[in-house]
Amino acid sequence: MMKEIIEVSNVYKDFDGKRALDDLSFSIQTGETFGFLGPSGSGKTTTIKLLTAQEGYQSGSIQVFGKPAEDLKNPKQMKRIGVLTDNTGLYERLTVNANLKLFCKLYGVSYKRIGEVLDEVGLKGEESKVVSKLSKGMRQRVTLARTILHKPELLFLDEPTSALDPVSTERIHRILRTLNEEGTTVFLTTHDMYEAERICDRVAFLNKGTIQLQGPPRELRVRHSDSSITLLLKDGREQLVGNDHAGAERIQEVIAHQQLASVHSNEPTLGDIFARVTGKELL
Amino acid sequence: MTSIRRIQAVFIKDYRDFLKNAYMLSTGVIPLFFAFIFNQGEGVQSEAAFMPIVLSMVMVGSFIQAGVIAEEKEKNTLRGLLLSPLNTAEIFIGKSLLSAVLSVIMIAAVIFIGEIPMPDQIFLVAAAILISLVIFISIGTILGLISRTVMETSVIGIPVLFIFGVGDIFQTMIESERVIQVMGYLPDQQFGHLLMQLREGQSVGEPFLVLSLWAVVSIIVTIFIFKKRRFD
Incomplete structure (x- = not known):
């Protein structure tokens, strides 16, 4: 049975009197890849800092591995996580080799692990x-190698x-999928909706420090779909039909006349949904 | 629990990095020039005789330490260490070892090159140097933590060099007795008094006490600033 590895409840965080996170609540199950989507300045990095005990917060509660996030300051707990920040830090x-050797020593890991x-x-x-x-790109992969050197149970990727x-x-993306298949829970922030769609089991849309929407990408797309279908005809024209009896008859007719080139369901992308929900682009 | 293995790992990394860092290497050898110049003049019989030692502690203990810390912040690598199993004590000790070892080597070199007449009480001299190193390395750590870049440490560090490194030279230009009296309690001055008093066979309780107070205060301030500035 899946259990919650991260549990965030009603968290508020202010910077110099300005609210950065506003009543933030979400949870992540063990083994999930959870994506935090939002434009620059929406509070994604701040959330990672709170979850990894780099920053404190005004009120609410953050539990990681069933204990307050502050416990991650304990070296034993720190060994259970890996954090990849927004720049290389190498x-x-x-x-x-010298970079990785340092972290092998810090984590008490054999040098053999460097090759792996x-x-x-x-x-x-x-x-x-x-x-x-x-x-x-290579530096980022070295940083990722350093982050997974000690086989963390939970990865934070900014x-x-x-x-x-x-x-x-x-x-x-391939490395992250493999790690996730091997049981690593992944929390990542991104403003790339394509990335979120490809690798995340669930996503949350963050805007102005508030979660606007969360759920599995496919479910969100279906939920926000307008149910229309686009038919691309062989002469290059496009036709929009409804996902209903009339639409089915029209598709049948186009096929019968051998005019159909392709059929597309009009599910919105996560970027479209984000723009619809927040009125903002994911930049 | 503090781990020797983790402290050693940080020290080895810093040592390897230092050998490839032209700025740090050039800063590290500056005291040797002072020692050489000092030896060209006539023997100085006052506290100023120990100035090359103090300069070694300032240039190596403070400036190199400031550079090492500021670079960790500037390149965002300090965050990597803070998010590893290293605890605060291990980070402090690990990050200070290189400056401490280099300072000791440089002090020995300037004593030799500058032919500085040292007191015979080796253990007391060693204790004075050790306490002073704690002070100057702490000052360097503070400089590194408050600087945004390595280059900024040079700018912020200049007043430190003047106040703690060549205070003797400035003292001759100051007329106010009160300012001179206050300056007398600076660690470089106390270090000079201590070695001079040792050489003359006088009691060294007071300078040891003042230096120890400086060491305690500088450690407390360093920890306070570290807690505030470590992640930025």
């Missing part, structure tokens, strides 16, 4: 490269593919 003058994680992130053979010589090229992004 020692640029040192090699990939570099293999997982597709960087085997790059151990001796100096970090400053690596591309942005915009893990922000500003990466599509190949690096795809590779990181």
Whole structure:
């Protein structure tokens, strides 16, 4: 049976008198990949900071592993999580190997694990490269390798593919899916709705520090679908039909006349839903 | 519980990084030039004789420490350490070891190069250096924590260099007795008094007490600022 690994209840957070998080409540089940979607400044990074005990909050409650988030300051608890922040945080003058060796020592992990994680992130053979010589995508993968070095149960990823090229992004998505299949719970923030649709079991839309909507991506799309269907005809024209008896008859007719090129259900993207719910674009 | 393994890991990382950091390396050898210059002049029989030692502690203990801490913040790597199993004591000790070891090496080098006449009471001298290092490394940590970049530490650090490093030179330009009296309680001055009094066979209880107070206060201030500034 799935149990809650993170439970956030009615959390308020202010910065210099300005409200950053407003009555935030959500929970994450063990083994889930949960995406926090929102535009820049919506409170995504602040939420990660609260969940990982980097920041305090005004009121409410945050439980991680069934204990107050503050307990993560205890090194034993800290070993159960991995945090990838919004920039690399690597020692640029040192090699990939030296960077990872430091964290092997800090976490009490064998150096053998370096080869394993570099293999997982597709960087085997790059151990001796100096970090400053690596591309942005490779650095991000080294950071991810460092984050999963100690096999954390719970991963916090703040915009893990922000500003990466599509190949690096795809590779990181693949790694995250594999980690999740192996049982790691993933909490990630993103403003990339495509990323959220591809890898998240559930998402929450955050706007101005408040969760506007949450649920599985497919369910949200169906819930916000207008039920219309677009027919693309062979002559290049598009026709919109309803998801009803009349629509079915029209589709049958087009097929009978061999005019049909393709059929598309008009489910909105998560970006469309976000814009509809908040009146804002996910940028 | 404090782990030697984790402290050692941070120290080894800092050492490797230091060897590839031209700015830090050049800052680290500055006291040697002062020691060399000092040795060219005639022997100084006042507290000023120990100025190269104090300068080593300021340049290496404070400036290198400030640079090491500021760079961790600037490159966002301190966050990585804070989100690892390292506890606060391990971070402080681990991040201070490099500056401490380099300072000790540099102090030995300037004593040798500058032919500084040291008191015979080695253990008391070592204790004075150790306490002073705690003060200067703490000051360096504070500088590093309040600076946004490594370059900023040089700017913010200049007053520290003037006040704690070459206070002797400035003292000759100050007329106010009260200011001179207050300056006399600065750690560099107390360190000088202590070594001078040791050399002359006088009691060193007061300078030891003042230095110890400085050490305690600087550690408390460092911890306070660390708690406030560590994540930004």
